[in-house]
């Protein structure tokens with residue numbers, strides 16, 4: 169008996185349909201497939217779409233279209249972007265061993281190939297111990313007076329001027345970073361180091377072409393010089409250590425030089441330059457956004473100012489003198505100011521995402537992430553999801569009166585590479601805001617608003633403001 173062709177086709181379809189349905193129920197699917205998404209043009213992929221306007225629009229649009237996990241192709245690399253708390257946890261925390269940090273080779277050469285960001289395994293763990301030792305609360309509380317001195321100096325240099333907020337905050341953050349790394353090292357050395365660092369920085373985002381005359385070439389030369397300068401400081405410390413037989417500067421360099429786990433001079437230079445890089449523009453961007461949000465929200469500024477004035481008054485009483493310096497306990501009595509910092513880091517999400525690379529084929533929720541593909545946890549999307557943060561675009565520090573759920577709020581990342589400098593970052597921001605709000609007023613000059621990326625999110629033109637001391641006014 170001949171089977172009518174229609175029935176044959178129907179039964180074949182039914183077969184595939186049944187297989188499809190049963191497959192979906194069986195936990196590890198026999199045929200893993202790539203996440204949804206589009207790859208754009210060959211090689212250039214969707215790079216232009218990403219960089220043509222605000223990259224955050226690109227990410228948000230993709231997530232709307234394809235869901236929390238999607239594939240795309242940027243800067244010559246196929247990648248999977250993940251934007252749910254669960255997926256970020258998978259990549260950064262629970263399966264961190266399957267995803268290694270990854271940077272363009274030119275950036276690695278510029279910062280130093282042995283710097284902490286690029287490492288995994290034992291060497292990374294050892295570096296982290298040394299870095300965390302220098303930046304844990306017990307270590308940085310001893311630096312408060314020094315940080316405060318820098319804040320006061322930067323602020324008084326701005327008094328009565330129109331300033332580019334970001335530029336001034338970079339000066340502040342660099343000086344604090346150098347204090348935490350070198351302690352009270354000889355100033356002429358530090359000044360020379362800064363000059364080299366400025367040249368390095370100019371070349372960082374340039375085309376990686378090592379030809380005489382290019383910014384990249386100059387940056388690589390400055391990088392070499394930085395290595396010499398750090399080596400010089402190391403050897404002078406070794407000399408003084410030999411002389412005095414005791415050396416406890418309690419700074420990052422001391423931690424790197426400490427005998428049991430001592431690093432080589434090259435490893436120390438790579439990591440010191442890496443820490444300066446990690447510490448400076450990040451902290452400066454966050455501070456810049458805080459000044460913007462406070463200027464735009466007078467009632468929140470009022471609440472912060474009252475909190476800080478209360479601390480100032482209480483210090484005057486306790487210490488009896490004109491102005492007792494801040495101490496660690498004071499910085500723990502600033503909940504309103506802390507929430508402003510938290511909310512700023514959420515709304516601004518200055519690191520929109522980070523990069524990892526799959527070290528083998530990885531399966532996530534039935535999707536295949538092929539070996540060698542980049543994986544980008546999108547912090548900004550997670551911080552702007554209305555599920556995690558209702559009315560996400562609104563600047564509302566009071567939402568942090570309740571702690572956010574795990575992996576919904578990661579301004580400092582999470583897992584093995586999470587920011588070891590977060591305590592110092594928070595401390596230096598609090599100290600700065602204490603002096604700013606109790607002694608100065610500022611207003612945004614110009615009406616342009618917008619975001620620029622370089623590569624951290626930043627108010628347009630670095631936020632031009634006019635800043636004046638309150639004393640002058642009275």
Ligand code: HEM
Nearest residue numbers: 284285446447450451454522579580581585587588589593
């Ligand atoms: C508000 C300012 C800061 C923000 C928002 C920030 C954010 C981050 C994030 C998100 C990461 C993880 C990146 C990843 O997983 O790929 C990170 C790593 C790192 N940060 Fe920060 N950071 C800040 C300030 C600092 C400061 C002040 C220092 C040093 C004193 C610092 C030193 C580092 C280092 C060394 C790493 C690499 C850690 C590793 O790879 O194990 N950061 N930071």
Ligand SMILES: *[C@@H]1O[C@H](CO)[C@@H](O)[C@H](O)[C@H]1NC(C)=O
Nearest residue numbers: 257261574575576577578582
């Ligand atoms: C990091 O991940 C762990 C494990 O999922 C979680 O308990 C913790 O809250 C996360 N940290 C943040 C900042 O979300």
